[in-house]
Amino acid sequence: MTDSSTAEKGSAEADGVRLLLCENPLPPIDEAIAAATNEVPHSNHYTEPYSNPLREVLADRLGVRPAQIHVNAGSELILRQLFDRFGQHVHLLTPTYPLFTEIAEQYTETRLQPETDFQFDLRQLDIPDETTLAVIVNPNNPNGGGFDMRPLPDLLETNPETRFLIDEAFVDFVDESVAHLVPEYDNLFVTQTLSKAHSLAGFRIGYAILPEPIADELNANNDAYPLTRPSQAAAIATIEHESKIRERIDRLQSWATQLADDLESLGVTTFPSETYFFLADFSPHDARDVAAQLRERNIVVKPLENDRLGPGYMRVTTSRPEDNERVVNALAEIL
Structure with a gap:
């Protein structure tokens, strides 16, 4: 590449x-290392389909249904899946994670400015016509600043034809996840990962909280066993020791x-x-x-x-x- x-x-x-x-x-925390180590001798067996035990733990943590969660080997795969389906006309807040500008078919942007420390009031966000996917990274990468997400419901309601992807790779540092809103809005996607705050980057554990039909579609068109047994065990152990x-x-x-x-x-x-x-x-x-x-x-x-x-x-x-x-x-x- x-x-x-x-x-x-x-x-x-x-x-x-x-x-x-x-x-x-x-x-990784000691409990995650121990859990992964204990699963290595059982690696001749597949995990449960679609990592269902992990989906149940995540659902309980996030306040959603397991059927609204899609697990994959790293959140980048999920981001690519969502852009493949909805990335025809993307709107970005830039500078942003460089993957987005590469996998969008075409994009417009709202520039974050150094003069305001790259901060932005989402009440001022103007979504261009024909936008199929609007992406908000919270906290933002590469600057690490968080957004006040309270305006999000209004953005979702006033732009019903646009899907909103909230990439929450670092959300544990601001504790302002919007995942609990997914059951209320059919145009809201949220992606998270255990690579960052949870120190599991090498285990490759990403997941998305999605409207149930979208989660079903991603699961149906993905490997039914996206994680190794040690990865799944490390993920569950880490979440249980939050x-x-x-x-x-x-x-x-x-x-x-x-x-x-x-x-x-x-x-x-x-x-x-x-x-x-x-x-x-x-x-x-x-x-x-x-x-x-x-x-x-x-x-x-x-x-x-x-x-x-x-x-x-x-x-x-x-x-x-x-x-x-x-x-x-x-x-x-x-x-």
């Missing part, structure tokens, strides 16, 4: 400091805040985030040059490479404090 979303993928580079992806620097995840979220947010403060002390502009990553503007330096010099020090980061914002922008994901200190020391030399 040569598209820009390849930069969102993992690589064989396991050593050094990795701030490139939105990977959680903390490993209190541990909440404590880890607090730690991640504090590490990201400290890292942003340290970059500000070096003259780098950072933007508010509610997650464990944030946008930084290294101007007048070119973020690609900064990234190249960091890579020479075995620190991997991702320049944003957004033409409208300029060459100084970089998305920075926190690592552990000792690794963050290494990054700050390296940037002090480079800048």
